[in-house]
Amino acid sequence: MSNDYSKDLPISWEEFHSQSHSLGQKLKGMKPWKGIIAVTRGGLIPACLVAQETGLKHIETISIETYSHQEQSSEPKIHYKPELSDEGENWLIIDDLSDTGNTFKIIREMYPKAYYACVYVKPNGADQADTYMEEISQETWIYLPWELESQKFADHLLAS
Numbered sequence: 001m002s003n004d005y006s007k008d009l010p011i012s013w014e015e016f017h018s019q020s021h022s023l024g025q026k027l028k029g030m031k032p033w034k035g036i037i038a039v040t041r042g043g044l045i046p047a048c049l050v051a052q053e054t055g056l057k058h059i060e061t062i063s064i065e066t067y068s069h070q071e072q073s074s075e076p077k078i079h080y081k082p083e084l085s086d087e088g089e090n091w092l093i094i095d096d097l098s099d100t101g102n103t104f105k106i107i108r109e110m111y112p113k114a115y116y117a118c119v120y121v122k123p124n125g126a127d128q129a130d131t132y133m134e135e136i137s138q139e140t141w142i143y144l145p146w147e148l149e150s151q152k153f154a155d156h157l158l159a160s
């Protein structure tokens with residue numbers, strides 16, 4: 001399934017750090033959190049910053065693949081998931097973006113009692129996020145700082 005992305009939004013490291021920091025502030029003290037589950041790969045950096053802000057030390061990951069560049073995969077692939085006996089109760093699930101909401105929806109089936117937070121959300125994914133920092137339009141493709149750095153490096157190699 002192909003999406004029509006007519007706008008590009010590059011996000012700087014400073015902006016991403018600031019938004020992730022604010023997300024941590026928002027989540028701090030809401031509940032006695034048991035820990036964080038970062039959705040790899042995009043959720044790793046915000047999860048680290050949220051952990052720093054909230055003081056949480058227990059960080060797990062879930063590896064789920066629903067995208068290939070700007071194409072949604074027909075079948076998600078779960079590469080790794082933590083085994084939790086409590087359906088995710090008092091766990092934070094952190095990702096960079098809820099675009100269509102599919103990733104959070106799949107994870108909610110595994111951990112229905114977890115709390116779902118992301119830095120950015122689009123209208124189609126907003127109902128799957130319990131909290132987020134910024135909403136952007138559905139037709140916007142976000143370029144996160146690490147993606148921009150990779151592109152700069154690739155451009156440098158091509159120019160050499």
